[in-house]
Amino acid sequence: MNNGDGGRYQLQAEIETVSCGKDICTMTLTAPAICRAARAGQFIMVRAAEPRSNDPLLRRPFSIHRVDGERLTIVFKVVGRGTHMLACLQERERVDLFGPLGKGFRIADDSVHYLVGGGMGIAPLHMLAECIRRSRPAAKIIALLGARNAGELEVFVSFMALADMQVRISTDDGSAGHHGFVTDLLTRAVPEHGAGAVYCCGPQPMMQAVARYCRDQKLACQVSLEAMMACAVGACLGCAVKKTADDGDDGYVHVCKDGPVFAAEEIWR
Secondary structure, rough: OEEOOOOOOEEEEEEEEOOOOOOHHHHHEEEEHHHHOOOOOEEEEEEOOOOOOOOOOOOOOEEEOOEOOOOEEEEEEOOHHHHHHOOOOOOOEEEEEEEEEEEEOOOOOOOEEEEEEEEHHHHOOOHHHHHHHOOOOOEEEEEEEEEEEEHHHHHHHHHOOOOOOOOEEOOOOOOOOOOOOOHHHHHHHHHOOOOOEEEEEEOOHHHHHHHHHHHOOOOOEEEEOOOOOOOOOOOOOOOOOOOOOOOOOOHHHHHHHHEEEEEEEHOOO
């Protein structure tokens, strides 16, 4: 059902596959209308409650990991009751979706694109990489992915296997790739490959560090923020974050409606 608001849809999607590791799950759903309208960096809201129940009341937001025809994939970590209930769903069960929501990434007209992801922030970069490849077939795509340990990266193996993309990884414990922060990979990659557009999603301290580096190097940087959301359309004002402005006119933006993707300088000077 089209809700008449900018190509957003609320629909009952059938689960095709669901696979869970220790605490991270991948779920693929049939959602043709949402897939047709989705753009890299957007998200969906998923109702976790059982049929004829309003418990839990609020939907859960998930970034769109991948779109393949009429199939939409999300990746999520089991952190509470709502995500636990979603993790327990089975193939052929149906779940209520609302989306696509928010403003996604704007693909820059650069010859080099740096995709910087940390932890579950890696999830939306898969679709972004595919969109960049389609719209900029000659561009160089370099994915820089960080996690606490090698196990957290296993769910993103299909992303790391994408053709015509360089992938470098880091882990906090040194169990895979560079032993250290993903920001270390960026500061090494830029001198090697040259200036380009930077797209970032992950923990806030990581994104702030990437934003500072890009500011100093005069690189265009987009960041995808996370926030607690209740309505996902800007009505409840629960996801407001402070922005900055060169003219000193600081104010607030709403992650669900004005984002989740922002130019880094909109959020951090």
